[in-house]
Amino acid sequence: MARTQKVDLMKISVLHxxxxxxxxxxxxxxxxxxLAADYLVMAAWLAFLKxxxxxxPDPEAEGPSAEDMAAHLAFQLERLQAMRQAAARLMGxxxxxxxxxQRGAPESIARKRRTQWxxxxxxxxxxxxxxxxxxxxxxxxxxxxxVYTMEQAxxxxxxxxxxxxxxxxxxxxxxxxxxxxxxRRRSATAATFAAxxxxxxxxxxxxxxxxxxxxxxxxxKPTTERK
Numbered sequence: 001m002a003r004t005q006k007v008d009l010m011k012i013s014v015l016h017x018x019x020x021x022x023x024x025x026x027x028x029x030x031x032x033x034x035l036a037a038d039y040l041v042m043a044a045w046l047a048f049l050k051x052x053x054x055x056x057p058d059p060e061a062e063g064p065s066a067e068d069m070a071a072h073l074a075f076q077l078e079r080l081q082a083m084r085q086a087a088a089r090l091m092g093x094x095x096x097x098x099x100x101x102q103r104g105a106p107e108s109i110a111r112k113r114r115t116q117w118x119x120x121x122x123x124x125x126x127x128x129x130x131x132x133x134x135x136x137x138x139x140x141x142x143x144x145x146x147v148y149t150m151e152q153a154x155x156x157x158x159x160x161x162x163x164x165x166x167x168x169x170x171x172x173x174x175x176x177x178x179x180x181x182x183x184r185r186r187s188a189t190a191a192t193f194a195a196x197x198x199x200x201x202x203x204x205x206x207x208x209x210x211x212x213x214x215x216x217x218x219x220x221k222p223t224t225e226r227k
Contacts (some may be wrong), residue, residue, distance in 0.1 A: 018047075068100060148178060148188040153195035167217040170196065 029096040094100045119127075152175075160173060170192055171179070178188035197217050199205035 013118045146184045146187060147180075148175070148184070148191045150191050150194045150198075153188070153191040154198060157192070157195050157199060159204075161199070161218075165219070167208065167219045168217045170218065 043182050096102060111182055156175060157173060170189065173192055174188045189197070193216065196205055196207055196216075200207050202217070205218050207215050207216065207222050
């Protein structure tokens with residue numbers, strides 16, 4: 001009553017308090033008897049406090065005075081109100097599992113790696129060949145000492161073709177030192193033949209071959225035909 005009605009303890013009616021107590025006891029009897037006992041203690045304590053406030057103070061009485069008891073009661077009511085407000089703020093916050101949720105534990109994943117090699121007969125032979133030829137391998141280097149270039153053959157044919165006269169075999173135009181057997185002769189023959197094809201394309205030379213694998217001959221194209 002002091003908290004809700006905002007009244008002074010001196011103005012509390014003991015009769016009204018007793019009527020509230022009896023009504024509450026009737027309602028609480030069917031529920032819990034210990035709750036009615038607590039209310040009886042509270043009502044008796046308030047009636048005792050009211051009598052101490054109304055009666056003149058006894059000089060020989062021991063214990064706290066009525067004013068101290070009233071101040072203590074007001075302090076307890078303030079503490080109760082503060083606890084109720086704190087409880088209301090606490091219950092108004094987001095609740096775990098309802099408004100917010102806890103972060104789950106990270107899932108531990110175990111990774112197992114297993115290497116399985118697969119090789120057939122061809123793979124084994126290739127590996128063996130690589131091991132055997134590893135020390136013998138060397139990069140290819142082109143040997144230009146025994147190479148007769150097409151530019152050299154063209155320059156030689158341009159100077160000699162006018163002195164050939166009739167049909168002359170290709171081997172007669174090979175340079176000195178390149179007529180023998182081996183790769184020098186093959187290089188000079190291929191370069192001279194390529195040069196003769198280039199001059200034939202320009203209309204300065206005629207080429208003929210009697211049959212397959214027969215000697216290749218060529219001559220200077222007549223001036224009248226070139227015009």
